[in-house]
Amino acid sequence: MEIYSSFIKQIVTWQYELNRFISSTIREINDESSLTTSLVVLGVAFLYGLIHAVGPGHGKALVAFYFTSNKSDYKKAFKMGYLISIIHAFSALIFTFGIFFILKSFFRKNFNEFSSIAMSISAIMIMLVGLYLIYEAYKHRKEKDSKIKKSNKSELAVAFSAGIVPCPGVMTIVLFCVVLGQYTLGILSAIAMSIGMGLTISLAGIFSIAINKKGGSFLNDKSYILEMLGGILVLVLGSFLLMAQI
Amino acid sequence: MKILYSLLLFSMVLFAHPHTFIDVYPTMIVKDGIAENIRITWKIDEMTSSMLIMDVDTNGDGKLDSKESKYIEENYFNIFADYNFYTYIIINGKKIDIPTPTNFVATIENYRVCYSFDLKRKYILKDTAFEFGDTDMYTAMVLKDEFVTIKGGKAVVTGMDNDFYYGYRLEVK
Numbered sequence: 001m002e003i004y005s006s007f008i009k010q011i012v013t014w015q016y017e018l019n020r021f022i023s024s025t026i027r028e029i030n031d032e033s034s035l036t037t038s039l040v041v042l043g044v045a046f047l048y049g050l051i052h053a054v055g056p057g058h059g060k061a062l063v064a065f066y067f068t069s070n071k072s073d074y075k076k077a078f079k080m081g082y083l084i085s086i087i088h089a090f091s092a093l094i095f096t097f098g099i100f101f102i103l104k105s106f107f108r109k110n111f112n113e114f115s116s117i118a119m120s121i122s123a124i125m126i127m128l129v130g131l132y133l134i135y136e137a138y139k140h141r142k143e144k145d146s147k148i149k150k151s152n153k154s155e156l157a158v159a160f161s162a163g164i165v166p167c168p169g170v171m172t173i174v175l176f177c178v179v180l181g182q183y184t185l186g187i188l189s190a191i192a193m194s195i196g197m198g199l200t201i202s203l204a205g206i207f208s209i210a211i212n213k214k215g216g217s218f219l220n221d222k223s224y225i226l227e228m229l230g231g232i233l234v235l236v237l238g239s240f241l242l243m244a245q246i
Numbered sequence: 247m248k249i250l251y252s253l254l255l256f257s258m259v260l261f262a263h264p265h266t267f268i269d270v271y272p273t274m275i276v277k278d279g280i281a282e283n284i285r286i287t288w289k290i291d292e293m294t295s296s297m298l299i300m301d302v303d304t305n306g307d308g309k310l311d312s313k314e315s316k317y318i319e320e321n322y323f324n325i326f327a328d329y330n331f332y333t334y335i336i337i338n339g340k341k342i343d344i345p346t347p348t349n350f351v352a353t354i355e356n357y358r359v360c361y362s363f364d365l366k367r368k369y370i371l372k373d374t375a376f377e378f379g380d381t382d383m384y385t386a387m388v389l390k391d392e393f394v395t396i397k398g399g400k401a402v403v404t405g406m407d408n409d410f411y412y413g414y415r416l417e418v419k
Contacts, residue, residue, distance in 0.1 A: 009405065009407070009412045012383075012386045012412055015386070016267050016386060019267055019291055019293060020267075020291065020292070022293075023291065023292035023293050023296075023357075024292065027292070028407060147311065170266060172293045173293065175296070176292075176293040176296050176297075177291075179296045179297070179300055180296075
Protein backbone atom coordinates (compact mmCIF):
# COMPACT_ATOMS: atom_id res chain seq x y z
CA MET A 1 0.00 0.00 0.00
CA GLU A 2 2.87 2.30 0.74
CA ILE A 3 4.24 2.01 -2.76
CA TYR A 4 0.79 2.74 -4.11
CA SER A 5 0.50 5.82 -1.90
CA SER A 6 3.77 7.36 -2.97
CA PHE A 7 2.81 6.50 -6.54
CA ILE A 8 -0.42 8.46 -6.07
CA LYS A 9 1.51 11.29 -4.49
CA GLN A 10 3.83 11.44 -7.48
CA ILE A 11 0.92 11.51 -9.93
CA VAL A 12 -0.75 14.26 -7.95
CA THR A 13 2.43 16.32 -7.77
CA TRP A 14 3.07 16.01 -11.49
CA GLN A 15 -0.45 17.05 -12.30
CA TYR A 16 -0.18 19.96 -9.89
CA GLU A 17 2.91 21.24 -11.69
CA LEU A 18 1.57 20.57 -15.20
CA ASN A 19 -1.72 22.24 -14.35
CA ARG A 20 0.10 25.36 -13.17
CA PHE A 21 2.35 25.33 -16.19
CA ILE A 22 -0.51 25.00 -18.67
CA SER A 23 -2.58 27.76 -17.12
CA SER A 24 0.23 30.28 -16.86
CA THR A 25 1.47 29.46 -20.37
CA ILE A 26 -1.93 29.77 -22.00
CA ARG A 27 -2.37 33.12 -20.32
CA GLU A 28 0.94 34.32 -21.74
CA ILE A 29 0.02 33.55 -25.32
CA ASN A 30 -0.09 36.65 -27.47
CA ASP A 31 0.13 37.30 -31.17
CA GLU A 32 3.92 37.14 -31.50
CA SER A 33 4.61 34.03 -29.49
CA SER A 34 1.45 32.11 -30.21
CA LEU A 35 2.69 29.24 -32.41
CA THR A 36 5.59 27.97 -30.32
CA THR A 37 3.77 28.50 -27.07
CA SER A 38 0.68 26.78 -28.41
CA LEU A 39 2.76 23.79 -29.45
CA VAL A 40 4.30 23.65 -25.99
CA VAL A 41 0.84 23.78 -24.44
CA LEU A 42 -0.32 20.92 -26.67
CA GLY A 43 2.72 18.83 -25.76
CA VAL A 44 2.10 19.41 -22.09
CA ALA A 45 -1.61 18.70 -22.52
CA PHE A 46 -0.66 15.32 -23.99
CA LEU A 47 1.54 14.55 -20.99
CA TYR A 48 -1.15 15.80 -18.66
CA GLY A 49 -3.65 13.42 -20.25
CA LEU A 50 -1.22 10.54 -20.03
CA ILE A 51 -0.67 11.05 -16.32
CA HIS A 52 -4.23 12.08 -15.63
CA ALA A 53 -5.60 8.77 -16.84
CA VAL A 54 -3.22 6.81 -14.60
CA GLY A 55 -5.33 7.69 -11.58
CA PRO A 56 -8.43 5.69 -10.75
CA GLY A 57 -11.32 5.97 -13.16
CA HIS A 58 -11.55 6.67 -16.88
CA GLY A 59 -12.89 3.22 -17.58
CA LYS A 60 -9.58 1.46 -17.19
CA ALA A 61 -11.16 -1.13 -14.92
CA LEU A 62 -13.93 -1.66 -17.44
CA VAL A 63 -11.41 -2.04 -20.26
CA ALA A 64 -9.27 -4.38 -18.23
CA PHE A 65 -12.29 -6.43 -17.26
CA TYR A 66 -13.46 -6.54 -20.83
CA PHE A 67 -10.18 -7.89 -22.06
CA THR A 68 -9.86 -10.46 -19.35
CA SER A 69 -13.26 -11.74 -20.37
CA ASN A 70 -12.71 -11.62 -24.13
CA LYS A 71 -9.98 -13.15 -26.23
CA SER A 72 -8.38 -10.24 -28.00
CA ASP A 73 -5.16 -8.95 -29.40
CA TYR A 74 -3.14 -5.86 -28.59
CA LYS A 75 -4.40 -4.00 -31.61
CA LYS A 76 -7.88 -4.23 -30.23
CA ALA A 77 -6.78 -2.83 -26.90
CA PHE A 78 -5.37 0.20 -28.65
CA LYS A 79 -8.54 0.63 -30.63
CA MET A 80 -10.60 0.45 -27.49
CA GLY A 81 -8.38 2.87 -25.59
CA TYR A 82 -8.65 5.41 -28.33
CA LEU A 83 -12.34 4.89 -28.86
CA ILE A 84 -12.89 5.73 -25.20
CA SER A 85 -10.68 8.77 -25.28
CA ILE A 86 -12.32 10.10 -28.45
CA ILE A 87 -15.78 9.73 -26.92
CA HIS A 88 -14.39 11.22 -23.74
CA ALA A 89 -12.99 14.25 -25.54
CA PHE A 90 -16.06 14.82 -27.66
CA SER A 91 -18.44 14.68 -24.75
CA ALA A 92 -16.22 17.08 -22.84
CA LEU A 93 -16.06 19.47 -25.79
CA ILE A 94 -19.78 19.35 -26.43
CA PHE A 95 -20.64 19.82 -22.77
CA THR A 96 -18.21 22.66 -22.27
CA PHE A 97 -18.96 24.61 -25.42
CA GLY A 98 -22.65 23.97 -24.96
CA ILE A 99 -22.62 25.26 -21.44
CA PHE A 100 -20.39 28.19 -22.29
CA PHE A 101 -22.45 29.43 -25.17
CA ILE A 102 -25.69 28.92 -23.34
CA LEU A 103 -24.19 30.98 -20.58
CA LYS A 104 -23.11 33.69 -22.94
CA SER A 105 -26.23 33.97 -24.99
CA PHE A 106 -28.87 33.91 -22.29
CA PHE A 107 -29.65 36.41 -19.65
CA ARG A 108 -28.38 35.45 -16.28
CA LYS A 109 -31.85 35.44 -14.85
CA ASN A 110 -33.06 32.82 -17.25
CA PHE A 111 -29.90 30.84 -17.18
CA ASN A 112 -30.64 28.70 -14.17
CA GLU A 113 -33.96 27.73 -15.57
CA PHE A 114 -32.60 27.07 -19.02
CA SER A 115 -29.59 25.11 -17.89
CA SER A 116 -31.80 22.90 -15.81
CA ILE A 117 -33.80 22.03 -18.92
CA ALA A 118 -30.67 21.48 -21.00
CA MET A 119 -29.21 19.29 -18.31
CA SER A 120 -32.37 17.24 -18.00
CA ILE A 121 -32.35 16.65 -21.74
CA SER A 122 -28.79 15.42 -21.71
CA ALA A 123 -29.51 13.28 -18.66
CA ILE A 124 -32.41 11.66 -20.50
CA MET A 125 -30.16 11.12 -23.51
CA ILE A 126 -27.60 9.39 -21.33
CA MET A 127 -30.34 7.22 -19.86
CA LEU A 128 -31.50 6.27 -23.34
CA VAL A 129 -27.98 5.22 -24.22
CA GLY A 130 -27.98 3.08 -21.08
CA LEU A 131 -31.26 1.46 -22.02
CA TYR A 132 -29.97 0.80 -25.52
CA LEU A 133 -26.85 -0.85 -24.14
CA ILE A 134 -28.92 -3.06 -21.86
CA TYR A 135 -31.18 -3.99 -24.75
CA GLU A 136 -28.19 -4.86 -26.92
CA ALA A 137 -26.68 -6.95 -24.16
CA TYR A 138 -29.97 -8.79 -23.73
CA LYS A 139 -30.14 -9.46 -27.46
CA HIS A 140 -26.60 -10.80 -27.47
CA ARG A 141 -27.43 -13.23 -24.75
CA LYS A 142 -30.18 -14.65 -26.94
CA GLU A 143 -28.36 -14.92 -30.23
CA LYS A 144 -24.95 -16.30 -29.59
CA ASP A 145 -24.21 -17.26 -33.20
CA SER A 146 -23.30 -13.87 -34.67
CA LYS A 147 -19.97 -13.80 -32.95
CA ILE A 148 -17.99 -11.29 -34.97
CA LYS A 149 -20.76 -8.76 -35.04
CA LYS A 150 -21.26 -9.18 -31.36
CA SER A 151 -17.65 -8.56 -30.51
CA ASN A 152 -17.53 -5.31 -32.44
CA LYS A 153 -20.73 -4.04 -30.98
CA SER A 154 -19.86 -4.92 -27.44
CA GLU A 155 -16.58 -3.10 -27.80
CA LEU A 156 -18.40 0.00 -28.83
CA ALA A 157 -20.78 -0.44 -25.93
CA VAL A 158 -17.95 -0.71 -23.43
CA ALA A 159 -16.16 2.29 -24.91
CA PHE A 160 -19.35 4.28 -24.81
CA SER A 161 -20.15 3.49 -21.21
CA ALA A 162 -16.62 4.32 -20.17
CA GLY A 163 -16.34 7.50 -22.17
CA ILE A 164 -19.73 9.15 -22.12
CA VAL A 165 -19.27 11.09 -18.91
CA PRO A 166 -17.06 14.00 -19.86
CA CYS A 167 -13.71 14.11 -18.18
CA PRO A 168 -13.64 17.11 -15.83
CA GLY A 169 -9.93 17.47 -16.50
CA VAL A 170 -10.54 18.03 -20.20
CA MET A 171 -13.53 20.25 -19.52
CA THR A 172 -11.45 22.42 -17.26
CA ILE A 173 -8.73 22.98 -19.84
CA VAL A 174 -11.23 23.62 -22.62
CA LEU A 175 -13.20 26.07 -20.54
CA PHE A 176 -10.08 27.84 -19.45
CA CYS A 177 -9.02 28.34 -23.07
CA VAL A 178 -12.51 29.44 -24.04
CA VAL A 179 -12.65 32.00 -21.24
CA LEU A 180 -9.42 33.47 -22.58
CA GLY A 181 -10.80 33.47 -26.11
CA GLN A 182 -8.45 30.69 -27.30
CA TYR A 183 -11.10 28.54 -28.92
CA THR A 184 -8.89 26.59 -31.34
CA LEU A 185 -6.28 25.94 -28.72
CA GLY A 186 -9.03 24.72 -26.39
CA ILE A 187 -10.19 22.14 -28.90
CA LEU A 188 -6.65 21.10 -29.82
CA SER A 189 -5.61 20.71 -26.18
CA ALA A 190 -8.65 18.56 -25.54
CA ILE A 191 -7.56 16.35 -28.43
CA ALA A 192 -3.91 16.28 -27.27
CA MET A 193 -4.99 15.40 -23.77
CA SER A 194 -7.27 12.67 -25.06
CA ILE A 195 -4.47 11.13 -27.11
CA GLY A 196 -2.44 10.95 -23.90
CA MET A 197 -5.31 9.41 -21.99
CA GLY A 198 -6.00 6.98 -24.82
CA LEU A 199 -2.45 5.70 -24.55
CA THR A 200 -2.79 5.04 -20.84
CA ILE A 201 -6.18 3.39 -21.19
CA SER A 202 -4.87 1.22 -24.03
CA LEU A 203 -2.00 0.11 -21.84
CA ALA A 204 -4.50 -1.05 -19.23
CA GLY A 205 -6.14 -3.17 -21.94
CA ILE A 206 -2.83 -4.53 -23.16
CA PHE A 207 -1.83 -5.38 -19.64
CA SER A 208 -4.95 -7.42 -19.04
CA ILE A 209 -4.61 -9.18 -22.38
CA ALA A 210 -1.11 -10.15 -21.39
CA ILE A 211 -2.42 -11.58 -18.14
CA ASN A 212 -5.29 -13.22 -19.96
CA LYS A 213 -2.95 -15.02 -22.35
CA LYS A 214 -1.32 -16.70 -19.42
CA GLY A 215 -4.39 -17.58 -17.44
CA GLY A 216 -7.04 -18.13 -20.09
CA SER A 217 -10.34 -16.35 -20.04
CA PHE A 218 -12.96 -17.03 -17.45
CA LEU A 219 -15.93 -15.30 -18.96
CA ASN A 220 -15.61 -16.49 -22.49
CA ASP A 221 -19.16 -16.50 -23.74
CA LYS A 222 -20.52 -14.23 -21.11
CA SER A 223 -19.46 -10.85 -22.37
CA TYR A 224 -23.11 -9.83 -22.33
CA ILE A 225 -22.88 -9.65 -18.53
CA LEU A 226 -20.27 -6.96 -18.90
CA GLU A 227 -22.33 -5.16 -21.51
CA MET A 228 -25.33 -5.36 -19.25
CA LEU A 229 -23.32 -3.91 -16.37
CA GLY A 230 -22.09 -1.10 -18.59
CA GLY A 231 -25.64 -0.33 -19.66
CA ILE A 232 -26.91 -0.30 -16.08
CA LEU A 233 -24.03 1.96 -15.08
CA VAL A 234 -24.88 4.49 -17.79
CA LEU A 235 -28.56 4.31 -16.92
CA VAL A 236 -27.89 4.95 -13.23
CA LEU A 237 -25.62 7.81 -14.18
CA GLY A 238 -28.29 9.44 -16.31
CA SER A 239 -30.83 9.01 -13.52
CA PHE A 240 -28.49 10.70 -11.07
CA LEU A 241 -28.00 13.61 -13.42
CA LEU A 242 -31.73 13.90 -13.93
CA MET A 243 -32.47 13.73 -10.22
CA ALA A 244 -29.98 16.49 -9.57
CA GLN A 245 -32.13 18.72 -11.76
CA ILE A 246 -35.47 18.00 -10.14
CA MET B 247 -22.19 27.82 -14.27
CA LYS B 248 -23.57 26.17 -11.20
CA ILE B 249 -24.59 23.39 -13.47
CA LEU B 250 -21.04 22.90 -14.65
CA TYR B 251 -19.87 22.91 -11.11
CA SER B 252 -22.40 20.36 -10.00
CA LEU B 253 -21.46 18.28 -12.99
CA LEU B 254 -17.85 18.47 -11.95
CA LEU B 255 -18.74 17.59 -8.39
CA PHE B 256 -20.86 14.76 -9.65
CA SER B 257 -18.12 13.42 -11.87
CA MET B 258 -15.79 13.15 -8.96
CA VAL B 259 -17.61 10.03 -7.95
CA LEU B 260 -16.55 8.50 -11.23
CA PHE B 261 -13.19 10.09 -11.70
CA ALA B 262 -11.53 10.08 -8.39
CA HIS B 263 -8.30 11.89 -8.96
CA PRO B 264 -7.47 15.52 -8.64
CA HIS B 265 -9.06 17.98 -10.99
CA THR B 266 -8.77 20.93 -8.69
CA PHE B 267 -5.70 21.96 -6.78
CA ILE B 268 -5.89 24.06 -3.66
CA ASP B 269 -2.89 25.54 -1.89
CA VAL B 270 -3.61 25.76 1.82
CA TYR B 271 -2.28 28.76 3.76
CA PRO B 272 -2.92 28.39 7.51
CA THR B 273 -2.25 31.23 9.93
CA MET B 274 -2.17 31.01 13.72
CA ILE B 275 -1.20 33.22 16.61
CA VAL B 276 0.12 31.13 19.47
CA LYS B 277 0.40 32.23 23.07
CA ASP B 278 1.63 29.82 25.75
CA GLY B 279 1.00 26.88 23.47
CA ILE B 280 -2.58 27.89 22.86
CA ALA B 281 -4.25 29.36 19.78
CA GLU B 282 -7.75 30.78 19.75
CA ASN B 283 -8.18 30.51 16.03
CA ILE B 284 -6.79 29.06 12.85
CA ARG B 285 -7.35 31.19 9.79
CA ILE B 286 -7.15 29.21 6.59
CA THR B 287 -6.77 30.59 3.09
CA TRP B 288 -7.37 28.35 0.11
CA LYS B 289 -5.72 29.47 -3.10
CA ILE B 290 -7.53 27.70 -5.87
CA ASP B 291 -5.70 26.80 -9.08
CA GLU B 292 -5.98 29.16 -12.00
CA MET B 293 -8.12 26.92 -14.19
CA THR B 294 -10.77 26.21 -11.62
CA SER B 295 -10.58 29.87 -10.61
CA SER B 296 -11.29 31.00 -14.17
CA MET B 297 -14.59 29.14 -14.09
CA LEU B 298 -15.51 30.57 -10.72
CA ILE B 299 -14.59 34.09 -11.80
CA MET B 300 -16.68 33.73 -14.92
CA ASP B 301 -19.68 32.91 -12.80
CA VAL B 302 -19.27 35.15 -9.80
CA ASP B 303 -17.53 38.32 -10.92
CA THR B 304 -20.82 39.71 -12.16
CA ASN B 305 -19.59 43.24 -12.74
CA GLY B 306 -16.44 41.91 -14.37
CA ASP B 307 -14.01 44.20 -12.61
CA GLY B 308 -11.58 41.41 -11.72
CA LYS B 309 -12.30 41.88 -8.04
CA LEU B 310 -14.80 40.38 -5.69
CA ASP B 311 -16.89 42.81 -3.70
CA SER B 312 -18.73 41.85 -0.53
CA LYS B 313 -21.85 40.93 -2.45
CA GLU B 314 -19.96 38.61 -4.77
CA SER B 315 -18.07 37.17 -1.83
CA LYS B 316 -21.35 36.44 -0.07
CA TYR B 317 -22.65 34.73 -3.20
CA ILE B 318 -19.58 32.51 -3.29
CA GLU B 319 -19.95 31.65 0.35
CA GLU B 320 -23.55 30.61 -0.07
CA ASN B 321 -23.27 28.84 -3.39
CA TYR B 322 -19.76 27.49 -3.61
CA PHE B 323 -18.22 27.42 -0.18
CA ASN B 324 -20.94 26.06 2.09
CA ILE B 325 -21.32 22.95 -0.05
CA PHE B 326 -17.90 21.89 1.23
CA ALA B 327 -19.55 21.22 4.58
CA ASP B 328 -20.40 17.84 3.10
CA TYR B 329 -16.68 17.28 2.64
CA ASN B 330 -15.74 18.65 6.06
CA PHE B 331 -14.10 21.59 4.27
CA TYR B 332 -11.28 19.16 3.50
CA THR B 333 -10.04 19.91 7.00
CA TYR B 334 -9.71 17.57 9.95
CA ILE B 335 -8.84 18.52 13.48
CA ILE B 336 -7.36 15.82 15.63
CA ILE B 337 -7.19 16.27 19.39
CA ASN B 338 -5.40 13.61 21.42
CA GLY B 339 -5.54 11.29 18.45
CA LYS B 340 -9.29 11.71 17.94
CA LYS B 341 -11.00 13.53 15.10
CA ILE B 342 -13.38 16.17 16.38
CA ASP B 343 -16.15 18.05 14.59
CA ILE B 344 -14.61 21.13 13.09
CA PRO B 345 -16.06 24.49 14.15
CA THR B 346 -18.33 26.19 11.64
CA PRO B 347 -16.21 28.45 9.43
CA THR B 348 -16.66 32.17 10.11
CA ASN B 349 -15.46 35.48 8.64
CA PHE B 350 -15.50 34.10 5.12
CA VAL B 351 -13.95 36.31 2.48
CA ALA B 352 -13.34 35.51 -1.18
CA THR B 353 -10.77 37.48 -3.17
CA ILE B 354 -8.93 37.24 -6.47
CA GLU B 355 -5.13 37.26 -6.41
CA ASN B 356 -3.13 36.73 -9.60
CA TYR B 357 -6.10 35.17 -11.40
CA ARG B 358 -6.61 32.80 -8.51
CA VAL B 359 -9.70 32.79 -6.33
CA CYS B 360 -8.84 32.70 -2.64
CA TYR B 361 -11.19 31.68 0.15
CA SER B 362 -10.28 32.75 3.68
CA PHE B 363 -12.10 31.64 6.79
CA ASP B 364 -11.65 31.16 10.52
CA LEU B 365 -12.04 27.94 12.45
CA LYS B 366 -12.41 29.44 15.89
CA ARG B 367 -11.89 27.30 18.94
CA LYS B 368 -9.41 26.95 21.73
CA TYR B 369 -6.56 24.80 20.45
CA ILE B 370 -4.11 23.35 22.94
CA LEU B 371 -1.44 22.82 20.35
CA LYS B 372 0.59 20.09 21.98
CA ASP B 373 -2.46 17.83 21.73
CA THR B 374 -3.69 19.05 18.36
CA ALA B 375 -3.02 18.23 14.74
CA PHE B 376 -4.64 19.64 11.60
CA GLU B 377 -5.03 17.53 8.51
CA PHE B 378 -5.88 18.70 5.03
CA GLY B 379 -6.99 16.48 2.23
CA ASP B 380 -9.93 15.30 0.13
CA THR B 381 -10.77 11.67 0.81
CA ASP B 382 -12.36 11.50 -2.64
CA MET B 383 -9.19 12.83 -4.24
CA TYR B 384 -11.23 15.10 -6.44
CA THR B 385 -9.35 18.03 -5.04
CA ALA B 386 -5.68 17.92 -4.20
CA MET B 387 -4.93 19.96 -1.11
CA VAL B 388 -1.34 21.11 -1.06
CA LEU B 389 0.40 22.33 2.08
CA LYS B 390 4.02 23.38 1.86
CA ASP B 391 6.23 24.67 4.66
CA GLU B 392 6.34 28.13 3.15
CA PHE B 393 2.53 28.37 3.14
CA VAL B 394 2.32 28.27 6.93
CA THR B 395 2.45 31.36 9.16
CA ILE B 396 2.65 30.69 12.89
CA LYS B 397 3.38 33.50 15.27
CA GLY B 398 4.81 32.19 18.52
CA GLY B 399 5.34 28.61 17.44
CA LYS B 400 7.11 26.33 15.01
CA ALA B 401 5.15 24.56 12.31
CA VAL B 402 5.83 20.96 11.39
CA VAL B 403 4.34 19.85 8.09
CA THR B 404 4.27 16.20 7.13
CA GLY B 405 2.77 14.40 4.17
CA MET B 406 0.27 11.65 4.92
CA ASP B 407 0.19 8.48 2.87
CA ASN B 408 -3.44 7.57 3.18
CA ASP B 409 -4.64 4.58 1.26
CA PHE B 410 -6.80 6.42 -1.21
CA TYR B 411 -5.63 9.98 -1.16
CA TYR B 412 -2.72 12.12 -0.25
CA GLY B 413 -2.99 14.68 2.51
CA TYR B 414 -0.96 16.89 4.76
CA ARG B 415 -0.68 17.19 8.51
CA LEU B 416 0.18 20.36 10.38
CA GLU B 417 1.42 20.37 13.95
CA VAL B 418 2.76 23.20 16.05
CA LYS B 419 5.73 22.60 18.31
